[in-house]
Amino acid sequence: MIMFSSFQEYLKRIDTFLYDSSWSAAEKIAQLISCRDGHVECRTLWLEDADSKIPNRYVIEWGPMDDIVVLHAKVLYLIHEDRFEDAYFTQAAMLQIFNREILQKEKDTNWFMPILYTLCSDLRLLAKTADSKPSKHRKSEAPSFYEEAANPIMESYRICVAESRVNPDTTKKIGILNLTNHLFRIYFKINRLHLLKPLIRSIDHIGELYERFSMADKITYKYFLGRKAMFDSDLGLAERSLTYAFVNCPKTCRQNKRLILMYLIPVKMFLGHMPTQELLKKYELEQFSDVVSSVKVGNLKKLDEALEEHRNFFIECGIYLMLEKLKIITYRTLFKKVASILGTLQIKLDVFIVALRWLGDDMDVAELSCILANLIAQKKIKGYISWHHQTLVIGKVSPFPPLSTLS
Amino acid sequence: MCPESEIHFRLKNNIIHPLETDNPWEAKPARRRKPIPELMVKEYTRPAADKHIHPDSLRSFSALKKTISYLLSFKSEFTNSARWPIAYYFIKDRFRAVRQDLIVQRLPASQSIELLEEMIPFYLESEYRCELQQTPNYDRKLHKTELEECFSRWKSALDSLEEKKFSRDMMLAYFLHHIDDSSFRYEILKWETALSDLTSTFNDLYFSICIGNYVRFFRLARSLQESIWRYALFPHIGMYRCHALKAFSAAFCGKSITLPTSELSEWLAFSNEDSLWDCLNDMFELDPNSGSTVKFYKCVHRVNFNENHLKLYWFSISL
Secondary structure, three states: OOOOOOHHHHHHHHHHHHHHOOHHHHHHHHHHOOOOOHHHHOHHHOOOOHHHHOOOOOOOOOHHHHHHHHHHHHHHHHHHOOOHHHHHHHHHHHHHHHHHHHHOOOOOOOOOHHHHHHHHHHHHHHHHHHHHOOOOOOOOOOOOHHHHOHHHHHHHHHHHHOOOOOOOOOOHHHHHHHHHHHHHHHHHHOOOHHHHHHHHHHHHOOHHHHHHOOHHHHHHHHHHHHHHHHHOOOHHHHHHHHHHHHHHOOOOOHHHHHHHHHHHHHHHHHOOOOOOHHHHHHOOOHHHHHHHHHHHHOOHHHHHHHHHHOHHHHHHHOOHHHHHOOHHHHHHHHHHHHHHHHOOOEEEHHHHHHHHHHOOOOOOHHHHHHHHHHHHHOOOOOEEEEOOOOEEEEOOOOOOOOHHHOO | OOOHHHHHHHHHHOOOOHHHEOOOOOOOOHHHOOEOHHHOOOOOOOOOOOOOOOHHHOOOHHHHHHHHHHHHHHHHHHHOOOOHHHHHHHHHHHHHHHHHHHHHOOOOHHHHHHHHHHHHHHHHHHHHHHHHHOOOOOOHHHHHHHHHHHHHHHHHHHHHOOOOOOOHHHHHHHHHHOOOOHHHOOHHHHOHHHHOHHHHHHHHHHHHHHOOOHHHHHHHHHOOOOHHHHHHHHHHHHHHHHHHHHHHHHHOOOOOOOEEHHHHHHHOOOOOHHHHHHHHHHHHOOOOOOOOEEOOOOOOOOOOOOOOOOOHHHHOOOO
């Protein structure tokens, strides 16, 4: 942690990096204007109005950055005064200055993008804090700060997208994925998933530039893309995206890997791949244990109980409804077991009814036929139904094909 | 129900709706109709940059409530195919004007909720009625837009209230209307406590669709206690019937396999077997004169079949 004995020292340090005008220098500057860096504990930097407090202070040569840094000092002051709403507004002002004076005006260069990333990160962080600790004067019908934070970030995004230059070393388009991830986080939180579509389209058309994005940004993007695909029931895309995120997430980022697994597990289960108990234990996801075992054996009653037991956890993760949909896979497993026990190709529908009733499911033959019809239409069962004979006739070869082989 | 200035203007320019005259249902030319100022209801006017809204033209909350109640009295014309188009247009236009007043004067959220909860059931029921009767001046897209606007304003007003006071029936109708929208799936979980037992009603319907148990879906839909819930599900039944028939055509496809149309019709809650055959013909080119059983053997989808533009018979149902 860097400690500064004075505000002057802090300003001079930043100016030194600015003189360098390189990406790595920008990363260092980004740290020095981040609300999450150790320097925030330096009381000398908590200044509501640096200009009036230190009239002859050192002034950073690059005007807009001087304004931004001074406002950062104000943000630190406001945070320590527990004035989170004011801190949010000040942070938003910092981002607006950056958009207007740097992002918009600087041409043929992108070295300052790490600063933008940090400004956006902190804006979301402060918005979240301000929402969790609203002031007395805040109107209840006002939109959340988190939702409002999308506006200046979207402004940054638009400037980057509109860039016509394609040289990856200088184009501002290099920032698109990072900004997309910020917007993804906000739109997921405020449940406006339809707003993700145009952002995803832009990334899909980004071309070779995609290889220049950082792995961290790619992992985050794939994680959210996978989650969106889950909502859209696009299991193929969900699996590919979440698997990419999980495999490429460093081993040291255990919490992130766990987070990715929370969504990857249900997707994989839908595709017929059950996680091992070892995996669940390794990542402290034992809440899935009973769900997995009940789907594996085709026990609907046990699945209901398992979902109920950890309901709050699954709801908080946003996977509860997805797990409920595993019922269709569980039905299939049950039907497969019944077929296997009987060892015949022609199975009376009443036999399935008996098995279902034993598990506490009271559906009749019409409903059973409908579920079987769906499984046949989805090619999860190979066969046909004779309503006249009240019989399911299954195929001789692999009547219950592995789910992983189905698209 | 109508500001003095508008009454004066419309009387002077003879811009009077038949329902604002004496004996509105009597067949006579417009020039012979006698306007009744007390029956006049403020009409919707398009907002314009140069148009100044005078505060006197805005109706109070109690006036708006009275207006809605009066307009809903025309709902009884549903069953009269000659009168209903006139009543429908009148109610819809005047409801739009009510919402205009509500928005312009920024009524408190609780009052907005109260007014919208009286208007929304009309939109839900009239969607059903107009589709089945093929009401001449009914525009499906416009109607949907206005219904969505009502629901959206209602929900926004509700979200802004600290102390949530609303109709649980309306809340369930809101979610049932959006049952196919993924972004609403988790929204209902936030309202579980407020909705209590009604959440299981939604969940039963929702999971029936998820696991492809359309038989259960239609049984539950038909047995829903409140009509507003059945009407809220109405726009979706065509699509779910489509999915169900696709599944049945794959499963009941053996050479000698037939399925009684009476069963199929009952499973998918068709109001009559003719509509079922219309759908089968539309989707698979199956001959409606095939008798009382359906044979899916070697049937193929019609090339130009578009499940996003389903014809009226797909929605044939008695609610």
